[in-house]
């Protein structure tokens with residue numbers, strides 16, 4: 001563990017001791033929990049539009065590159081076209097990732113500084129990006145987006161083969177699909193779309209991507225910040241309205257103070273709908289467990305729930321007192 005981490009960890013425990021008095025608080029005190037949620041909400045409002053605009057720009061670039069590749073083909077062999085596109089797909093998946101990294105890290109820094117201030121901690125948020133998790137996050141980031149793209153392009157090519165589309169017809173379909181996804185569709189695009197495509201095409205992808213990825217970056221950033229601080233445990237918190245997934249309501253019932261399981265060690269995964277997830281939006285979970293998820297991971301420290309004497313006892317004997325060890 002680096003020095004900066006260790007220092008932050010030690011400071012965290014001193015501050016935690018202060019938070020515990022008086023009286024015996026339950027986990028993170030409600031007022032602090034509310035401020036934490038407000039910081040995450042602010043980060044979301046500040047960044048969602050930028051994520052949405054970037055999604056539009058990337059869908060537009062996808063369209064341009066696929067059509068350019070299509071125009072290099074002399075004749076209509078859709079199987080060959082799909083093979084040729086594999087390289088474009090890989091390139092575009094990388095491009096999406098590179099385009100979003102500054103937004104993801106920008107959000108994490110701004111939000112991290114606000115969270116540091118809330119807890120009275122000094123931790124260099126930039127340190128988070130040198131850790132392995134950020135590489136893993138980046139690698140997985142564009143996969144769900146491109147899985148959907150690939151699936152749709154493949155279906156479209158099957159349809160083209162079935163109906164014997166010409167290259168200009170394919171160009172029209174491609175153009176319309178990517179403009180719909182990027183929220184830049186023109187009035188004639190909807191008429192242009194082959195009926196089969198128009199009936200089934202997933203819409204509002206720009207909004208879904210912006211919302212999901214903004215919330216997910218926020219969640220990943222806050223989780224790894226709590227971890228770097230040395231927070232020993234975590235809770236899962238859902239918004240608890242009628243849009244909350246049943247599996248995430250269940251997670252809230254399980255993983256909160258006084259819940260069926262209660263807060264769990266920070267390095268232990270939550271079990272969410274049968275999947276292991278370290279935090280809401282964890283890219284290791286399936287997309288159906290993170291698309292549009294508005295849940296929050298909350299740091300939990302048993303010291304916040306102890307008397308001064310109990311805290312002194314814990315600090316003197318347990319491994320919690322030696323987070324760097």
Ligand SMILES: [Zn+2]
Nearest residue numbers: 248293294295
């Ligand atoms: Zn959720």
